[in-house]
Amino acid sequence: MLLYSHYLAAGGHVSTDSRQHQPGTLFFALNGPSFRGADFAAQALAKGARHAVVDDAQLAATDPARYTFAPDPLRALQELARHHRQQCAIPVLAITGSNGKTTTKELLTAVLAQQFRVLATVGNFNNHIGVPLTLLRLRPGEHEFAVIEMGANHQREIAAYCEWAQPTHGLITNIGKAHLEGFGGPEGVAKGKGELFDYLAHDRGVVFVNTLDPKLPGLAAAVPTRLTYPGPDDTYPVTLLATEPTLALRLPDGTDVAVQLTGDYNFPNLAAAAAVGLHFNIPPQKIAAALAHYNPQNNRSQLLRTPHNELLLDAYNANPSSMAAAVRSFAARPVAAGQTKLVVLGDMFELGEDSALEHQQLGQLLARLPLPTILLIGSEMAAAASAADHIQYFATKAEAAEWLRQHPVRGQQVLVKGSRGMALETLVELL
Numbered sequence: 111m112l113l114y115s116h117y118l119a120a121g122g123h124v125s126t127d128s129r130q131h132q133p134g135t136l137f138f139a140l141n142g143p144s145f146r147g148a149d150f151a152a153q154a155l156a157k158g159a160r161h162a163v164v165d166d167a168q169l170a171a172t173d174p175a176r177y178t179f180a181p182d183p184l185r186a187l188q189e190l191a192r193h194h195r196q197q198c199a200i201p202v203l204a205i206t207g208s209n210g211k212t213t214t215k216e217l218l219t220a221v222l223a224q225q226f227r228v229l230a231t232v233g234n235f236n237n238h239i240g241v242p243l244t245l246l247r248l249r250p251g252e253h254e255f256a257v258i259e260m261g262a263n264h265q266r267e268i269a270a271y272c273e274w275a276q277p278t279h280g281l282i283t284n285i286g287k288a289h290l291e292g293f294g295g296p297e298g299v300a301k302g303k304g305e306l307f308d309y310l311a312h313d314r315g316v317v318f319v320n321t322l323d324p325k326l327p328g329l330a331a332a333v334p335t336r337l338t339y340p341g342p343d344d345t346y347p348v349t350l351l352a353t354e355p356t357l358a359l360r361l362p363d364g365t366d367v368a369v370q371l372t373g374d375y376n377f378p379n380l381a382a383a384a385a386v387g388l389h390f391n392i393p394p395q396k397i398a399a400a401l402a403h404y405n406p407q408n409n410r411s412q413l414l415r416t417p418h419n420e421l422l423l424d425a426y427n428a429n430p431s432s433m434a435a436a437v438r439s440f441a442a443r444p445v446a447a448g449q450t451k452l453v454v455l456g457d458m459f460e461l462g463e464d465s466a467l468e469h470q471q472l473g474q475l476l477a478r479l480p481l482p483t484i485l486l487i488g489s490e491m492a493a494a495a496s497a498a499d500h501i502q503y504f505a506t507k508a509e510a511a512e513w514l515r516q517h518p519v520r521g522q523q524v525l526v527k528g529s530r531g532m533a534l535e536t537l538v539e540l541l
Contacts, residue, residue: 111190111193112178113163113178113180113186113190114190114193114194116136116160116161116178117136117190117194117246119136119160119161120134120135120136120160120161121134122246122247122249123135123136124136124137124138124187124243124246125137125138125154125159126138126140126187126239126243128150128151128153128154128157130157131157131158132154132155132157132158132159132160133158134158134159134160135154135158135159135160136159136160136161136162136163137151137154137155137159137161137162137163138162138163138183138184138186138187139151139154139162139163139164139165139183140183140184140187140239141165141183141184147164147165147183148164148165148166148169151164151166151169151177155176160176161176161177161178162176162177162178163177163178163179163180163183163186163187164177164178164179164180164183165179165180165181165182165183166179167179184238184239187239187242187243188238188242188270188274190242190246191241191242191243191245191246191274191275192242192245192273192274192276194245194246194248195245195248195274195275195276196276197250198248198250198253198256200248200253200254200255200256201255201256201278201279201390202255202256202257202258202275202276202277202278202279203218203255203256203257203258203277203278203279203280203281203386204258204259204260204271204272204275204277204279204280204281204306205218205257205258205259205260205280205281205282205283206259206260206261206262206268206280206281206282206283206303206306207281207282207283207284207285207286207303208283208284208285208286208299208303208429208431208432209283209284209286209375209429209431209432209435210283210284210375210376210378210379210432211236211259211260211261211283212234212236212259212408212410212426213371213376213379213406213410213411214281214283214379214382214383215230215231215257215259216230216404216406217379217380217382217383217400217401217404218257218281218382218383218386218387219257220383220400220401220403220404221383221384221386221387221392221396221397221400221401222255222257222386222387222390222392223400224387224392224396224397224399224400225390225391225392225396226254226255226390227252227253227254227255228253228254228255228256228257229244229247229248229249229253229255229256229257230256230257230258230259231244231257231258231259232244233408234259234261235259236259236260236261237261237262238267238270238271241258241260241271241274241275242274244258245258245274245275256275258271258275258277260272260275260306262302262303263460264302265301265302265305266302266305267302267305268302268303268305268306268309269305269308269309272305272306272309273309276313277306277309277310277315278313278315278316279310279315279316279317279318279386280306280307280309280310280315280316280317280318281317281318281320281382281386282303282304282306282307282317282319282320282323282326282329283320283378283379283382284320284322284323284326284378284431285299285300285303285323285325285326285329286299286429286430286431286432300325300329303329304329307329307330307332307333308332310333311332311333311334314334314335315333315335316333316335316337316389317330317333317335317336317337318337318338318339318382318385318386318389319336319337319338319339320338320339320340320378320381320382321338321339321340321341321344322340322341322378323378337385337389339381339382339384339385340377340378340381340384340385345385346362346381346384346385346388346389347362348360348361348362348377348380348381348384348385350374350377351366352368353372353373353374353439353442354443354444355372356368356369356370356371356372356413357369357371357372357373357374357376357377357380359377359380359381359384359401361384361388361394361397361398362384362388362394363394365394365395365397365398366398367397367398367401367402368402369401369402369404370402370404370405370406370413371404371406371411372411372413372422372439372443373411373422373424373435373436373439373440374439374442375432375435375436375439376411380401383397383400383401384397384401387400408426409423409424409425409426409535410424410426411423411424412424414538416538416541418518418519418520418521418541419519419520419521419522419523419524419541420449420522420523420524421523421524421526421538421541422440422523422524422525422526423526423535423538424436424525424526424527425456425526425527425528425532425533425534425535426530427529427530428455428456428458428527428528428529429458429460429461429529430458430461430468430471430472432527433455433458433472433527434472434475436525436527437453437455437472437475437476437479437481437525437527438475438479440453440481440523440525441479441480441481443523445523448521449521449522449523450482450483450521450522450523451480451481451482451483451522451523451524451525452481452482452483452484452485452519452522452523452524452525453476453481453483453484453485453524453525453527454485454487454510454524454525454526454527454534454537454541455472455484455485455486455487455491455525455526455527455528456486456487456488456491456507456527456528456529456532456534457469457487457488457489457490457491457528457529457531457532458472458490458528458529459490459529459530459531460529461490465490465493466490466493467493469490469491469492469493469494470493470494470497472494473486473493473494473495473496473497473498473501474497476494476497476498476501477497477498477501482500483500483502483522484498484500484501484502485501485502485504485510485513486501486502486503486504487503487504487505487506487507487509487510487528487532487534488505488506488507488528488532489505491503492505507532507533507534507536507537510537511537511540514537514540514541515540519540519541524541526538526541
């Protein structure tokens with residue numbers, strides 16, 4: 111394909127942001143909700159781009175050496191990624207799920223890097239733009255393995271990503287109550303995430319199945335090669351040894367490892383990384399070392415010690431499943447002498463018509479747990495606030511911040527969790 115020759119001439123470097131420096135890149139002029147990408151193509155070329163893909167036929171005709179016309183530049187980007195993937199004969203492991211995708215991706219990338227040169231999704235580049243951009247970073251002869259994270263909020267999305275990435279292996283972390291609005295309810299979530307296993311069933315791939323999630327074995331039933339974890343009768347049994355102060359686990363060969371992650375909900379993520387590593391013949395001692403050295407970042411299960419408190423910052427995202435797991439785990443954490451507990455929770459987004467009920471059920475759960483001080487923030491959290499007298503409710507984050515200034519938190523364990531749009535990490539300076 112002609113576009114692939116432009117990609118190769120650009121050294122495999124692709125850009126979609128005209129504001130950035132473009133050192134010899136292939137620029138795709140993607141359209142946004144309030145802008146036309148072709149209007150910025152000349153700017154990208156002026157900043158060093160080698161070639162631009164635009165949906166303006168008249169503009170492309172003015173300089174065919176520097177412009178290529180594509181009716182849909184986004185589709186062109188995705189098809190280019192699909193074609194490039196076909197040139198790379200390496201294992202590709204796709205990861206999706208309702209919770210723990212990024213943590214699991216980072217853990218198993220650390221494990222696989224003990225033996226392979228690995229390309230992995232960076233940050234949250236896991237959508238219809240991020241997946242193709244990640245695939246286009248693959249370098250034949252340089253990378254020996256690819257780990258592709260796939261996020262989705264509606265059905266047929268994962269199926270499309272699989273057509274581009276063509277995974278050889280797949281892992282679904284779990285099926286939970288995430289993006290209920292887009293998926294059309296819990297069953298829609300299972301169907302949407304299960305598209306990864308559907309693809310691998312058709313393509314005779316390999317799947318790793320978390321048997322702690324009762325929905326996953328059924329979703330994987332049609333896949334010829336199923337490798338299970340972490341139960342005692344599974345392919346790769348992994349034992350949870352301790353949850354405090356951080357997790358400790360035992361690998362199938364008896365190797366014990368203490369990690370820097372907290373919360374028992376992270377145990378399946380660790381077990382998944384161990385299972386993948388063992389399948390690809392990485393020695394247990396190297397797997398243990400990789401897991402032990404992994405330090406969570408980006409507001410995901412970060413254990414921080416501020417000058418005043420011990421803080422569990424898990425504010426990257428939230429849904430009913432991850433929120434319930436987090437507050438239960440936090441409530442079970444032991445406290446040191448003189449310590450108390452505080453939870454700061456923000457709205458859970460993308461729940462559609464289930465939002466009020468899910469927030470109400472969260473409030474009822476909070477009322478049953480031994481959590482002496484609870485701060486709930488956001489308009490959706492109003493449905494949870496009436497569940498107990500000790501719940502403090504704030505319609506906005508600014509109101510919560512003012513309360514924290516007037517009531518300094520000292521000597522406490524604090525959990526901070528909410529959906530990405532709440533950006534609750536900005537409250538850390540007050541804690």
